[in-house]
Amino acid sequence: MRIGIVCYPTFGGSGVLATELGKALAQKNHQVHFITYQQPVRLNGFIPNIFYHEVQVPPYPLFDYPPYETALASTMVDVIRNNNLDLLHVHYAIPHASAAFVAKQILKKENKIIPVVTTLHGTDITLVGRDKMYAPVVAFSINQSDAITAVSQNLRDETYKTFKIEKEIEVIFNFVDVKRFTRKPIDAFRKVIAPNGERILLHASNFRKIKRVQDVVQVFYNVNKELPSKLLFVGDGPERQTAEELSRKLGVCDQVQFVGKQEQMEDILAIADLFLLPSEYESFGLAALEAMAAGVPVVSTNVGGLSEIIIPGVTGYMSNVKDIESMTNQALEILRNDDVLKAFKSRAADHAKKYDINNIVPVYERLYERFL
Numbered sequence: 001m002r003i004g005i006v007c008y009p010t011f012g013g014s015g016v017l018a019t020e021l022g023k024a025l026a027q028k029n030h031q032v033h034f035i036t037y038q039q040p041v042r043l044n045g046f047i048p049n050i051f052y053h054e055v056q057v058p059p060y061p062l063f064d065y066p067p068y069e070t071a072l073a074s075t076m077v078d079v080i081r082n083n084n085l086d087l088l089h090v091h092y093a094i095p096h097a098s099a100a101f102v103a104k105q106i107l108k109k110e111n112k113i114i115p116v117v118t119t120l121h122g123t124d125i126t127l128v129g130r131d132k133m134y135a136p137v138v139a140f141s142i143n144q145s146d147a148i149t150a151v152s153q154n155l156r157d158e159t160y161k162t163f164k165i166e167k168e169i170e171v172i173f174n175f176v177d178v179k180r181f182t183r184k185p186i187d188a189f190r191k192v193i194a195p196n197g198e199r200i201l202l203h204a205s206n207f208r209k210i211k212r213v214q215d216v217v218q219v220f221y222n223v224n225k226e227l228p229s230k231l232l233f234v235g236d237g238p239e240r241q242t243a244e245e246l247s248r249k250l251g252v253c254d255q256v257q258f259v260g261k262q263e264q265m266e267d268i269l270a271i272a273d274l275f276l277l278p279s280e281y282e283s284f285g286l287a288a289l290e291a292m293a294a295g296v297p298v299v300s301t302n303v304g305g306l307s308e309i310i311i312p313g314v315t316g317y318m319s320n321v322k323d324i325e326s327m328t329n330q331a332l333e334i335l336r337n338d339d340v341l342k343a344f345k346s347r348a349a350d351h352a353k354k355y356d357i358n359n360i361v362p363v364y365e366r367l368y369e370r371f372l
Helices: 013-027 068-083 093-108 135-143 153-162 187-193 213-226 240-249 265-269 286-293 304-308 324-335 338-355 357-369
Strands: 002-006 031-036 050-054 087-091 116-120 147-150 169-171 199-205 229-235 256-260 274-277 298-301 316-319
Touching (some): 002 013, 002 068, 013 031, 013 286, 068 093, 087 093, 116 135, 199 286, 229 240, 229 265, 265 286
Parallel strands (some): 002 031, 116 147, 199 274, 274 298, 298 316
């Protein structure tokens, strides 16, 4: 198959999932064409069967805001024409689904039928998509897709609740390359972070308000009072300064490290003992799944799709949003005893295998084949 993948090229879950899906399809001898405004962060190095097409938006003095959606639709048309694509798979509804609809209408005039699969990832429905400035276009373009998928049951239900969707939304869970994350920790790396054998807690996100990074610091502060520990923050975003200021205020800044955006998460997760995810909402929780694949138990909030991947008391625990005390107690229960921690790590790694890339990618292939 010749498949076009349209996504955001950033560290967010939708871009990560789309890129990993494209790489997996290329390894199965499908020809994959990425269409986005810059090379996806997870698309590093030369990979046979993968092609990247940059969406360029020429600057004109007339435009206060460059018309990216128009440029994207035009680039889609160009790539489909010149590479004879069989199918277009767009990730994150805004603006990719609406741009795909425009491209499809242009090509229809040339008797070129291009099926469009739209995958919904979360905030494109639960946050941005609900804005009255976007909602009518989002609902229309989703309904115009030939197939609609969501990354969790929760997101599917939220989509039906938010929009009048006239088609079936199929749930295809996010996936993780388990083999990539099952590696031994680099002892030298761990000793740099925790020279005296401290427990290592970790949080990774885009540091938006919805991630509640201040709660990560509060939980760590409480844990650190009872158990020698270190905290690693991976990622960057608008709330990073909030987390830094709170760690200084609480006097734990020397035990907290901000390492910025990292591509090789498997190396960092390999040294972690616990993953903290106190978000207000997660449509699925890909970061939590990657942590479990690396054998790291998760303490999270019981929101969105997290309950579909975390088994309380087995792979970690869940609490209500803002319940710092509960999350602290759960973290301590996992971390205090070496044998307990080892058991949680083992169970987390075993559970993640259910979402292995080799189980999920064939589901997408079967979906594509229905339209060819």
